Amino acid sequence: MGFLTDLTRRVKETQQALAEPALGTKALATGFGITFKHYLQQQIKLRPTETIQYPEERREQFPRTRWRHVLTRYENGLEKCIGCSLCAGACPARCIYVQASENSDDNRYSPGERYAVKYEINMIRCIFCGFCQDACPTGAIVLRKDFELADYHRDDFLYTKEMLLEPAPITGLIPLTAITVVEPAASSH
Amino acid sequence: MSENKLTQTDATLNPPTTDLVNIKINGVAVKVPKGENIIESARRVGVDIPYFCYHPRLSKGDAANCRMCLIEVASTAPDGSVRKMPKPQAACTMPASEGLVVETETPAIIKDRKGILEFLLINHPLDCPVCDRGGECPLQNNTLFYGPPTSRFIEEKRHYPKSYPLSEHVVFDRERCIQCARCTRFTEDISGDSQLGFLKRGADIEVGSFASTAYQSKFSGNVIELCPVGALLSRNYRFKARPWDLLTQKSICTQCSNGCNIKYDYRVDKIQRVNARLNEDVNEEWTCDRGKFGHDYISADSRLREPLVKRGGKWHPISWTEAYALVAEKFKAAGSNVAGIGGANATNEDNFAFQKFFRETLKSSNIDHRLGAYQGPGAGPIFSRLGYHTTGTTIAELESAKTIFLLGTELADEQPILFLRVRKAARFKGAAIVNALDRAVADTTSASDFADVDLLYRPGTEVALLNGVLNVLFSKELVAAQDGLDFSGLQSAVAEWTPEKAAAETGVSAESIVRAAELLARGSVAVIAGKTVTEHAYYTDIAAVLANLVIAVGSPAGLNIPVTDFNAQGAADMGVLPDYGPGYTPVASAGLNTRGILQAAASGSLGALWIVGAELLEQYADTKLAESALENCQFIVMNALSLTPTASMADLILPVASAAEKDGTVTSCERRIQRIYRAFDISGNVKPDWLVFTEVAELLGGGAPYVSARDIWRDIAQTIPTHSSITLKSLGESGIRWQYAHPAPKPTVAAAPYKAPAAAGTSRA
Numbered sequence: 001m002g003f004l005t006d007l008t009r010r011v012k013e014t015q016q017a018l019a020e021p022a023l024g025t026k027a028l029a030t031g032f033g034i035t036f037k038h039y040l041q042q043q044i045k046l047r048p049t050e051t052i053q054y055p056e057e058r059r060e061q062f063p064r065t066r067w068r069h070v071l072t073r074y075e076n077g078l079e080k081c082i083g084c085s086l087c088a089g090a091c092p093a094r095c096i097y098v099q100a101s102e103n104s105d106d107n108r109y110s111p112g113e114r115y116a117v118k119y120e121i122n123m124i125r126c127i128f129c130g131f132c133q134d135a136c137p138t139g140a141i142v143l144r145k146d147f148e149l150a151d152y153h154r155d156d157f158l159y160t161k162e163m164l165l166e167p168a169p170i171t172g173l174i175p176l177t178a179i180t181v182v183e184p185a186a187s188s189h
Numbered sequence: 190m191s192e193n194k195l196t197q198t199d200a201t202l203n204p205p206t207t208d209l210v211n212i213k214i215n216g217v218a219v220k221v222p223k224g225e226n227i228i229e230s231a232r233r234v235g236v237d238i239p240y241f242c243y244h245p246r247l248s249k250g251d252a253a254n255c256r257m258c259l260i261e262v263a264s265t266a267p268d269g270s271v272r273k274m275p276k277p278q279a280a281c282t283m284p285a286s287e288g289l290v291v292e293t294e295t296p297a298i299i300k301d302r303k304g305i306l307e308f309l310l311i312n313h314p315l316d317c318p319v320c321d322r323g324g325e326c327p328l329q330n331n332t333l334f335y336g337p338p339t340s341r342f343i344e345e346k347r348h349y350p351k352s353y354p355l356s357e358h359v360v361f362d363r364e365r366c367i368q369c370a371r372c373t374r375f376t377e378d379i380s381g382d383s384q385l386g387f388l389k390r391g392a393d394i395e396v397g398s399f400a401s402t403a404y405q406s407k408f409s410g411n412v413i414e415l416c417p418v419g420a421l422l423s424r425n426y427r428f429k430a431r432p433w434d435l436l437t438q439k440s441i442c443t444q445c446s447n448g449c450n451i452k453y454d455y456r457v458d459k460i461q462r463v464n465a466r467l468n469e470d471v472n473e474e475w476t477c478d479r480g481k482f483g484h485d486y487i488s489a490d491s492r493l494r495e496p497l498v499k500r501g502g503k504w505h506p507i508s509w510t511e512a513y514a515l516v517a518e519k520f521k522a523a524g525s526n527v528a529g530i531g532g533a534n535a536t537n538e539d540n541f542a543f544q545k546f547f548r549e550t551l552k553s554s555n556i557d558h559r560l561g562a563y564q565g566p567g568a569g570p571i572f573s574r575l576g577y578h579t580t581g582t583t584i585a586e587l588e589s590a591k592t593i594f595l596l597g598t599e600l601a602d603e604q605p606i607l608f609l610r611v612r613k614a615a616r617f618k619g620a621a622i623v624n625a626l627d628r629a630v631a632d633t634t635s636a637s638d639f640a641d642v643d644l645l646y647r648p649g650t651e652v653a654l655l656n657g658v659l660n661v662l663f664s665k666e667l668v669a670a671q672d673g674l675d676f677s678g679l680q681s682a683v684a685e686w687t688p689e690k691a692a693a694e695t696g697v698s699a700e701s702i703v704r705a706a707e708l709l710a711r712g713s714v715a716v717i718a719g720k721t722v723t724e725h726a727y728y729t730d731i732a733a734v735l736a737n738l739v740i741a742v743g744s745p746a747g748l749n750i751p752v753t754d755f756n757a758q759g760a761a762d763m764g765v766l767p768d769y770g771p772g773y774t775p776v777a778s779a780g781l782n783t784r785g786i787l788q789a790a791a792s793g794s795l796g797a798l799w800i801v802g803a804e805l806l807e808q809y810a811d812t813k814l815a816e817s818a819l820e821n822c823q824f825i826v827m828n829a830l831s832l833t834p835t836a837s838m839a840d841l842i843l844p845v846a847s848a849a850e851k852d853g854t855v856t857s858c859e860r861r862i863q864r865i866y867r868a869f870d871i872s873g874n875v876k877p878d879w880l881v882f883t884e885v886a887e888l889l890g891g892g893a894p895y896v897s898a899r900d901i902w903r904d905i906a907q908t909i910p911t912h913s914s915i916t917l918k919s920l921g922e923s924g925i926r927w928q929y930a931h932p933a934p935k936p937t938v939a940a941a942p943y944k945a946p947a948a949a950g951t952s953r954a
Contacts (some may be wrong), residue, residue, distance in 0.1 A: 089324075
């Protein structure tokens, strides 16, 4: 019963406080005054803005920041990754899976004999230590500045080779010899 | 042969002699056997000398060509003064002698090693990231530990075409070769085919085969493991994984009955490669190509992953519950009119549960694991006379035999590891090899290359040949008198088989028969009979004469007629035989053997047949009988790995675990019990055979169910007296060869009748 009496007393006190208009107004004015002062100061540039309007604005990342991995390419469009699995060996979280295969002249992905046919990173496990980047003998795997890695489903965190690979330069991937120019058929028009 | 210059230098192979010498290695005084090479001696005191070309199992004749094991050596004169040799010496060819003082870590040696590695790396490409050897490469390791950080050679390295296909299994990267000669010495010393050699000279020297023909060997896979760089690589494993990607599980090779110790290297549920595991008693460190490259079936896509039932000629997946209900219904209806075939490829535990299910739950003894015409080991005449069923000699004992008699066998195919031991005995231990061959089967075998006598006999005349040999033994008085053995009966029985008569009958020259007899009379004989004998219509007669032979030459424990299937020995030991229960105890009423079962099935009178992994259509000698049996049997359930031709004729297929997916024990042809271990599961719906029998037995109201393979082993040890002292723990790393409990019976001599080929029919093989 003590609880109920206590509650009744506090409700009464609150009602009394609100009944005195001068007291309530003063407190409100003081509080909003601070907010308004800061707003004005910012508007007339008296003090710098620290808040970034994310996602409309994004903060510049440090040059050596380590976020999302990218599998890079050479200028001619060939993949730098040779599927050597050294990144997987160096990874302390064991989150990289590499499966290699052999290049052929007709089906060439990387210079040399070997390329990665599968390259998967489990982003939930990854701790972004960058050891894979250090271990890579060709500089294929690099950690870059894309930090927006949130997603809705666990499966979506399994980044495949297609997701990690840099987009190919338009001309690079297709060897010139493979392009055959098809003459437009004149008779159809 | 006996005074062979080539010696093997491994300490475990050549046990320390009493002739010890005092040497000093890095200031540590140690006594070592005289003549032991310094690499081995250094190991005794924990000093590591780097090397590439040295290998304890290869002859040292060609070694010392990598120059990696250089050491500084000084000798102590009788007056105590120490005299240093002016130049560094190769430790792998430096024999230990009294007063030798060895230094391995002097500044000069450290500089020498750096120099050698710098030289080796002049042309060795630095493509370690794409090399399959990277991560487990002796050149990588030695460079890291002993090599210079950089090279002064900036010139372009030499380039050759990459990945030249040397053989069906091996690719060769010439750029990477450091000319250590391990592979060439392997083909010469171990496999005996001498297929690889050095071509050209000087800077152009390269490993190759004669006239660039394919490297043909039954043991080519071993050079991949021997190569200290990534020059010789597996075609199968190429680019599949790096060493750190792989998980490893110990196992026993399933491809034949030799029981080679192997390890599966696998990723998730796919076997990537098979490497040999060291077992001095069995395979030393070798594998045959069948074993090294023949395990792809385990992770094949064709593996069955759920039970299948045939309805209206089509396969439908069903649950295990439904499958069990179907089996229970059919086997209950058939009563004891049921039969089981197979088990030669399953573990001892599977076989024990299999026979127990049939004998105790179904009250039927119609079980048999034998698919060939060979009806041993249960029915062989050897046991009553010599005290063992199949093999009297262990694999390791073969190398101490003075004479090895091979009869009717291409040993390198049938028993590859026995072949390597025979070859080792001939090459390193001075054994004489007598190689008798059915000329209808082959003119020559791998053993012909090093055999002292080749006997090419007419089909079906084995008994005449052996009687001829016995005749020579008696007439030349090469048979020593043995206690309590009366040879007079045998002597008079073979008296008519003079070498000339035997020669006329068999087509072998009389001189060869005499020569063979003389070699066999040297004592310590091992006889290995192969498929031509076991598949022979008159197998028992040949076995009887072979028994006479080993008794006459005084080696009653020297007869070997080894089984060929993976665990056929174990299946027989566990009692998957119609007439013998576990441990070869005769059963009260013998059931049908394989032929009887198939005949009953073909006539349609058999109620239900259970096939345990036996590929009847491919392996059974009488394919027509097998076919009609599979067609006419009322109900067939088969434990299978995949939908093989035999499986596709069954009514119900139960997907079972392969050797990589279950625990258990297997028994090799020399009766060695060894463990296999579960590595992975390809599916949660695949069960080991023993579990299938246990669960069905429970449905039909039979005995206490087993919960694990270990549980069954306990039961086996309690049931079979010869296995009673063996626990899974006591099997250890190298396994245990089970011994017959009774003392060996007194050998008895009994002449066997000779049936001329016309009457006997020719060899069935």
